[in-house]
Amino acid sequence: MRTPSNPKTPPQDNTGKGWLRTLIVTSLSVSTLIIGIRQMQWLQSWELSVYDQMLRLMPPEVPDSRILLVTVTEADLAANNQSLSDEKINQLLIKLQSYQPRVIGLGIDRSLQKNFAQGLQKKDNIIATCTFSSMESPEIPPPRNIPIEQVGYTDLLPDNDGILRRSLLFATSDKDKQCTTQLSFAALLAMSYLQKENIEANFVSPHHLQMVKSPQKAVKNNLYALDANSGSYQNINAEGYQILINYRNPANFTQQVTLTQVLKGEIDPNSVKDRLVIIGSTIRSIHPGLYTPYTGDSQHSLRMQPVYIHTQIASQLISAVLDGRPLMGYWADWAEALWIWGWSLVGGVLAWWLKYPLRLGVADGISVTTVIFLCYLLFLRAVWIPVVPPILSLVLTGLSIMAYNAYRTQQQTQIVFLEVEKQRQAIDELNSLLKDTRIVDKHFHSESAIYNPEKATGDFILSGRYQITQVLGSGGFGCTYLAQDTQRPGNPTCVVKQLMPARRDARFLEVARRLFDAEAEILETLGKHSHIPELLAYFEENNEFYLVQEYIQGHSLGDELPPFQQILDEKATVEILKGVLEILVFVHEHRVIHRDIKPSNIMRQNSDRRLVLIDFGAVKTMQPVTEKTELATIAIGTRGYAPPEQFAGHPRLYSDIYALGMIGVQAVTGIPPHELSPNPQTGNVEWQKWTKINADLAGILDKMVRYHFSDRYQSAHEVLQDLKKIGY
Numbered sequence: 001m002r003t004p005s006n007p008k009t010p011p012q013d014n015t016g017k018g019w020l021r022t023l024i025v026t027s028l029s030v031s032t033l034i035i036g037i038r039q040m041q042w043l044q045s046w047e048l049s050v051y052d053q054m055l056r057l058m059p060p061e062v063p064d065s066r067i068l069l070v071t072v073t074e075a076d077l078a079a080n081n082q083s084l085s086d087e088k089i090n091q092l093l094i095k096l097q098s099y100q101p102r103v104i105g106l107g108i109d110r111s112l113q114k115n116f117a118q119g120l121q122k123k124d125n126i127i128a129t130c131t132f133s134s135m136e137s138p139e140i141p142p143p144r145n146i147p148i149e150q151v152g153y154t155d156l157l158p159d160n161d162g163i164l165r166r167s168l169l170f171a172t173s174d175k176d177k178q179c180t181t182q183l184s185f186a187a188l189l190a191m192s193y194l195q196k197e198n199i200e201a202n203f204v205s206p207h208h209l210q211m212v213k214s215p216q217k218a219v220k221n222n223l224y225a226l227d228a229n230s231g232s233y234q235n236i237n238a239e240g241y242q243i244l245i246n247y248r249n250p251a252n253f254t255q256q257v258t259l260t261q262v263l264k265g266e267i268d269p270n271s272v273k274d275r276l277v278i279i280g281s282t283i284r285s286i287h288p289g290l291y292t293p294y295t296g297d298s299q300h301s302l303r304m305q306p307v308y309i310h311t312q313i314a315s316q317l318i319s320a321v322l323d324g325r326p327l328m329g330y331w332a333d334w335a336e337a338l339w340i341w342g343w344s345l346v347g348g349v350l351a352w353w354l355k356y357p358l359r360l361g362v363a364d365g366i367s368v369t370t371v372i373f374l375c376y377l378l379f380l381r382a383v384w385i386p387v388v389p390p391i392l393s394l395v396l397t398g399l400s401i402m403a404y405n406a407y408r409t410q411q412q413t414q415i416v417f418l419e420v421e422k423q424r425q426a427i428d429e430l431n432s433l434l435k436d437t438r439i440v441d442k443h444f445h446s447e448s449a450i451y452n453p454e455k456a457t458g459d460f461i462l463s464g465r466y467q468i469t470q471v472l473g474s475g476g477f478g479c480t481y482l483a484q485d486t487q488r489p490g491n492p493t494c495v496v497k498q499l500m501p502a503r504r505d506a507r508f509l510e511v512a513r514r515l516f517d518a519e520a521e522i523l524e525t526l527g528k529h530s531h532i533p534e535l536l537a538y539f540e541e542n543n544e545f546y547l548v549q550e551y552i553q554g555h556s557l558g559d560e561l562p563p564f565q566q567i568l569d570e571k572a573t574v575e576i577l578k579g580v581l582e583i584l585v586f587v588h589e590h591r592v593i594h595r596d597i598k599p600s601n602i603m604r605q606n607s608d609r610r611l612v613l614i615d616f617g618a619v620k621t622m623q624p625v626t627e628k629t630e631l632a633t634i635a636i637g638t639r640g641y642a643p644p645e646q647f648a649g650h651p652r653l654y655s656d657i658y659a660l661g662m663i664g665v666q667a668v669t670g671i672p673p674h675e676l677s678p679n680p681q682t683g684n685v686e687w688q689k690w691t692k693i694n695a696d697l698a699g700i701l702d703k704m705v706r707y708h709f710s711d712r713y714q715s716a717h718e719v720l721q722d723l724k725k726i727g728y
Contacts (some may be wrong), residue, residue: 019352022404027344030397034389039234040290045161046388047232050292052163060249064315068258068271071307072108072281076259086113091125094119095262095599099272102196103127105189107280107307109140109171110218116143129154129189130179141178154184156290156309163291166226167313170241186313193276193318211321220321231330231384244328246316246382250300254311276314280307283532285688326382340389343371347394351401360398367394413525413590462546463539466496468615481525482551494536509543516545522592523616529586531612554606558599562670570694573667574728579611580660584716588653595651596660598641640673654712657719661704668693683707696726
């Protein structure tokens with residue numbers, strides 16, 4: 001007696017049911033790569049361009065009514081002999097003070113003026129400017145006769161691409177310099193304005209500023225300084241106290257008048273009273289202006305004058321405190337990483353389930369649109385989150401998963417192709433050996449195998465592991481048992497299929513063993529599909545072969561079809577056809593023929609109501625045709641469902657399509673396939689006279705069950721595509 005062999009457990013694979021591990025590893029790898037590239041600043045220019053575009057798409061806001069902008073234009077300069085004299089500046093300040101402004105900011109260089117603000121009774125609400133020295137320009141000191149507490153620096157910080165997105169609110173300079181103020185011109189203007197509202201700045205930490213209203217000590221707003229990696233910035237110089245500039249649309253962000261209009265008294269005094277008045281030049285020969293996010297918009301000037309930028313920043317600070325207008329914010333690094341990884345997972349899931357490039361392209365397009373839409377929605381609420389990295393992560397993960405699937409499918413197909421060839425050779429040899437074999441109740445081992453009382457009572461254990469609990473079925477090829485795996489936690493239920501060779505001589509067993517091993521290798525690969533039972537183990541014991549497979553809880557498709565049920569409607573029929581075809585696409589991609597598709601070999605799973613394809617038929621070849629099975633099984637196939645070429649011993653991939661088509665015919669006619677008559681001239685089954693259905697569906701079924709295989713659909717995918725066009 002042959003010693004029982006240990007069960008061979010197929011190695012776990014990342015395909016099918018093990019897809020989650022592959023998805024997580026791939027998405028994490030791609031996300032880490034994208035984040036690493038991002039930290040190297042390779043994506044920064046793209047991300048900042050997207051930031052600029054979203055800023056330009058912000059809906060227009062009402063102009064800031066608290067600020068009046070007095071501009072010095074080319075015409076003003078021409079009217080004053082191309083220069084602004086000290087007397088003219090003082091005259092302007094006196095005129096404005098007569099209208100009782102809250103704060104006046106003079107954003108014009110008056111470092112050489114000796115009589116600055118001379119003749120003014122009130123000077124404490126006037127803010128002047130200076131500029132730090134840099135490699136590009138020398139220091140510009142403040143006016144000589146004004147306290148440094150009333151001076152703000154005008155230095156601005158463009159990014160490496162020359163676009164100004166950040167404002168440096170607070171900074172320090174060398175003590176030996178003349179421009180020693182620590183506040184920017186815009187910040188000093190805003191704080192001076194807010195002091196009249198009893199609101200003062202309070203530093204909670206070096207990077208956290210609170211605007212507090214006295215005497216209640218109520219926090220009106222919080223300002224958080226940028227760090228080196230805030231938002232989509234990576235490793236920037238974040239010295240000082242910087243914030244993002246939340247620009248208003250420059251077309252009409254505040255009221256403007258010219259110097260000449262003020263001096264001639266052509267303005268409404270109420271437009272100045274209790275307002276912040278900012279004076280500055282818009283003459284490009286004095287300053288060419290700076291690039292801003294609005295530079296890329298053809299509706300606005302290529303460059304923005306510094307006075308406009310300072311006004312934007314001052315307006316932003318005042319509105320944030322008094323109106324609750326949001327300051328630009330961003331997520332923490334860990335939240336951005338999760339955001340990027342999340343979309344990487346989405347890309348992986350889509351690639352895994354959709355499989356086909358065209359479908360994936362459409363789904364990725366929808367996903368990319370969703371990313372952009374969500375980012376824009378948050379941007380409308382002044383939250384800046386990454387746009388480019390999650391899109392790249394989504395697409396690259398999808399491509400990686402698709403490439404991995406293609407590689408795995410190719411490798412598995414090559415392996416299965418070799419096993420199919422071994423299977424074919426073994427079948428040919430078995431057929432040759434069985435040619436003269438006649439088995440009519442002469443299986444001396446069958447009775448004991450099927451009717452062994454221990455197997456029926458649950459006292460029998462196969463291979464020292466699988467405890468039989470129930471006999472599910474038996475036939476000429478062996479038995480199918482329900483068993484418990486006693487070596488796995490919880491003793492999960494599984495199905496054990498016993499396959500008994502027709503003869504016990506050494507030659508026959510050697511060929512049957514090769515067929516069994518080849519079939520097991522094929523089932524191992526196919527069982528990775530979510531709707532094919534997974535092969536858990538296979539072994540030989542007492543010259544009998546056993547397959548251990550996943551237990552599918554459900555019922556046979558035969559229970560849903562005539563004659564057990566009523567004739568199905570077209571929608572239900574198409575649903576069945578699609579469900580099986582989706583499995584056949586996978587099976588046929590591996591060049592495997594099921595060989596015995598029929599209602600009893602299709603299960604309806606209880607958990608998700610999806611169809612599961614069971615009982616691949618090649619190993620049944622190790623049994624000859626008997627008197628009991630001759631009407632049911634011919635050349636590994638069932639009469640009525642198996643096509644003519646399969647009867648002849650030459651099954652092809654489209655033989656399975658024929659069998660599935662006959663199931664469809666049975667569903668719509670209510671007649672079992674073996675009761676339908678063929679046309680004597682064409683050989684095609686005549687079924688349409690027994691039912692009235694949609695012409696398109698009838699055409700598809702008719703093409704599936706053509707007598708000549710060359711006239712049939714040549715692939716399951718082709719049938720599936722035609723069924724989807726029907727619209728059920």
